[in-house]
Amino acid sequence: MAFTLYRFWEFSDYRSREAPRGSEANVVNAAKTFIESCSDVAPQQRMKLYDQWAETYEQDHSLIGYRAPHQTVDFLNANFSGSREEVLVLDVACGSGWVAKLMAELGFRNFVGVDGSKGMLEQAAKTGLYQDLRLALLGTEPLPAQTDGFDVVMVVGALRDGFVPVSVVRELCYAARPGGYVCMSKVDPKLESGDKYKVCLEKELQLMEDEGLWTRVISQEMERYVMDVNNYLKNQHDDQYLYGTMYLYRKGLN
DSSP, rough: OOOOOOHHHOTTOOOOOSSSSSSSHHHHHHHHHHHHHHTTTOOOHHHHHHHHHHHHHHHHHHHTOHHHHHHHHHHHHHHOSSSSTTOOOEEOOOOTTHHHHHHHTTTEEEEEEESHHHHHHHHHHHHTTEEEEEEETTBOOOOOOTTTEEEEEESSSSOOOOTTTTHHHHHHHHHHHEEEEEEEEEEESSSSSHHHHHHHHHHHHHHHHHHTTTEEEEEEEEEEEEEEETTTTTOOTSOEEEEEEEEEEEEEEO
């Protein structure tokens, strides 16, 4: 049976008993519970949860205002120079293929996807956009990508504490062709662990630039990245959305 936030709501101890079933409050509570479940398990077990979620992943994320795919693809498109029809895109942590579908609307045609969830890759295959789909759990397995093999490398949403370690960023750079682009976006959680991850990531990005591996083209803050499900119901007067950051780098020619 397909997993949805609404079905998860039926079993969740976090549901709001005062709010009617199917209300925004219950959707937020269900998302919060699922996210907490993902954070408290080993990576392999987390992928099983995503396998169950895959069929309705995009629908459910839209309910909690997840805008990172749209914002990041627009960010790349505004700063990309080259033939969209000819470039080869590596879609890392591709999930259900959301990013590839948005990029295809802008003229990109060639995609290779990588994800740790078999269920997500099955959904991505249904888009018909990918020339190849590869299963790999980032951080525990090497990125299955040829060195210097891709014109554009995308990773949207996976760069966060407990999901994809900062060390994977170097693998993204190695996968890009000389002169190719690496486009990344990440959420900035209002947690100490999120702050530590951001500091470590920024340090690694700068170190790689100092080493001449790539140059930063542009970075930009993201507003309303996704609903802040941890704090949404505590105080309706607080900012109900989390922010994020987008980065675009260009790999060196040497």
